[in-house]
Amino acid sequence: MTGNTVTRHYHNFLQVVHSYYQLTKPRIIPLLLITTVASMSIASEGKLDPILLLVTLAGGTFAAASAQTFNCVYDRDIDYEMERTRHRPLPSGRVQPNHALIFAIALACISFTLLTVFVNLLSALLAMSGILFYVGVYTHLLKRHTRLNIVIGGAAGAVPMLVGWAAVTGTLSWTAWLLFAIVFLWTPPHFWALALMISEDYAKVGVPMLPVVTDNITAARQIWVYTLMLVPATFLLIDPLQAVGTVYGCIAFIMGAIFFKKAWALLQDSQNKQSARSLFLYSILYMMLLCAAMVVDSLSITQNFTQAMMKLVNG
Ligand code: HEM
Numbered sequence: 685m686t687g688n689t690v691t692r693h694y695h696n697f698l699q700v701v702h703s704y705y706q707l708t709k710p711r712i713i714p715l716l717l718i719t720t721v722a723s724m725s726i727a728s729e730g731k732l733d734p735i736l737l738l739v740t741l742a743g744g745t746f747a748a749a750s751a752q753t754f755n756c757v758y759d760r761d762i763d764y765e766m767e768r769t770r771h772r773p774l775p776s777g778r779v780q781p782n783h784a785l786i787f788a789i790a791l792a793c794i795s796f797t798l799l800t801v802f803v804n805l806l807s808a809l810l811a812m813s814g815i816l817f818y819v820g821v822y823t824h825l826l827k828r829h830t831r832l833n834i835v836i837g838g839a840a841g842a843v844p845m846l847v848g849w850a851a852v853t854g855t856l857s858w859t860a861w862l863l864f865a866i867v868f869l870w871t872p873p874h875f876w877a878l879a880l881m882i883s884e885d886y887a888k889v890g891v892p893m894l895p896v897v898t899d900n901i902t903a904a905r906q907i908w909v910y911t912l913m914l915v916p917a918t919f920l921l922i923d924p925l926q927a928v929g930t931v932y933g934c935i936a937f938i939m940g941a942i943f944f945k946k947a948w949a950l951l952q953d954s955q956n957k958q959s960a961r962s963l964f965l966y967s968i969l970y971m972m973l974l975c976a977a978m979v980v981d982s983l984s985i986t987q988n989f990t991q992a993m994m995k996l997v998n999g
């Protein structure tokens with residue numbers, strides 16, 4: 685083989701690896717992992733075993749990547765029709781559907797094995813149920829058939845919170861379900877804000893996203909309703925003397941107020957794509973900072989400070 689041929693083979697190999705990487709919709713996975721870290725951090729009250737953290741995140745990454753790859757296989761017909769998704773590996777013909785399917789199954793098997801062997805069975809089963817729900821319920825049953833697709837399907841995106849909790853404690857508690865509820869209530873504003881920007885694309889392929897089957901004002905009203913539930917739900921986690929206190933409380937209030945402001949602005953002018961874009965981008969920052977604050981508080985830096993202050997105040 686000449687040097688040129690070796691370089692060409694190497695280049696082709698990198699392109700194949702990149703295509704498989706793209707099948708996993710990698711830009712979404714970090715935020716799913718951030719929610720897992722937050723949940724693990726609260727569950728362990730800041731005393732998180734770094735090895736357990738790494739293995740759980742690896743298992744979560746493989747599970748989410750598997751779910752997204754299955755979704756890419758199932759949706760390859762509509763992905764071909766939409767401008768935004770046309771260049772994905774399957775519609776553009778860079779990966780064969782049966783190869784993608786094998787890849788998705790392999791990722792799920794790796795995830796299940798990692799979590800079962802090195803973490804626990806509950807976390808593994810939860811991750812698998814996340815894949816099944818996202819693929820079977822959201823992608824197959826709901827996405828193309830009902831405007832409630834995101835509302836119900838959003839449960840899949842909230843599963844990493846449960847995986848994180850189960851990884852640390854081996855069970856699920858009320859706090860775990862509250863964390864689940866926070867991501868569940870966050871998903872409709874997150875997604876409908878985006879859908880308001882790209883509703884033409886979804887309309888073209890007949891996917892009944894809320895702004896497609898109703899109108900912008902109805903979608904903006906629904907976003908407002910979910911914001912009204914989301915922000916107070918985040919406050920339920922505040923407990924100054926326990927895992928989540930001062931920093932989280934401040935972030936939840938301030939970031940919640942900005943969420944209200946942006947959702948209100950959209951409600952006032954639901955045709956304004958700029959307002960929708962602003963809310964969509966903000967929703968991501970919101971979830972990131974909320975989770976970061978959970979981690980900071982559960983590391984007990986501020987908890988110790990609050991307890992010291994309380995002692996001082998109470999004499
Ligand atoms: C059923 C629930 C959800 C739906 C339908 C949905 C849909 C979408 C879509 C269509 C995009 C645009 C991606 C693109 O440009 O191709 C997006 C972006 C994004 N989503 Fe969601 N999402 C959901 C839940 C979640 C959850 C639970 C998380 C994490 C906690 C998340 C995190 C993100 C992030 C970080 C981006 C930005 C990615 C980028 O930088 O382009 N999403 N979402």
Ligand SMILES: CC(C)=CCC/C(C)=C/CC/C(C)=C/COP(=O)(O)OP(=O)(O)O
Nearest residue numbers: 712747748751755811814815840841843844
């Ligand atoms: C624990 C575990 C396995 C969790 C998996 C949860 C998961 C993969 C959530 C992602 C949600 C998401 C980004 C949907 C994209 O919607 P879409 O596919 O309809 O978007 P599209 O129009 O871009 O294809």
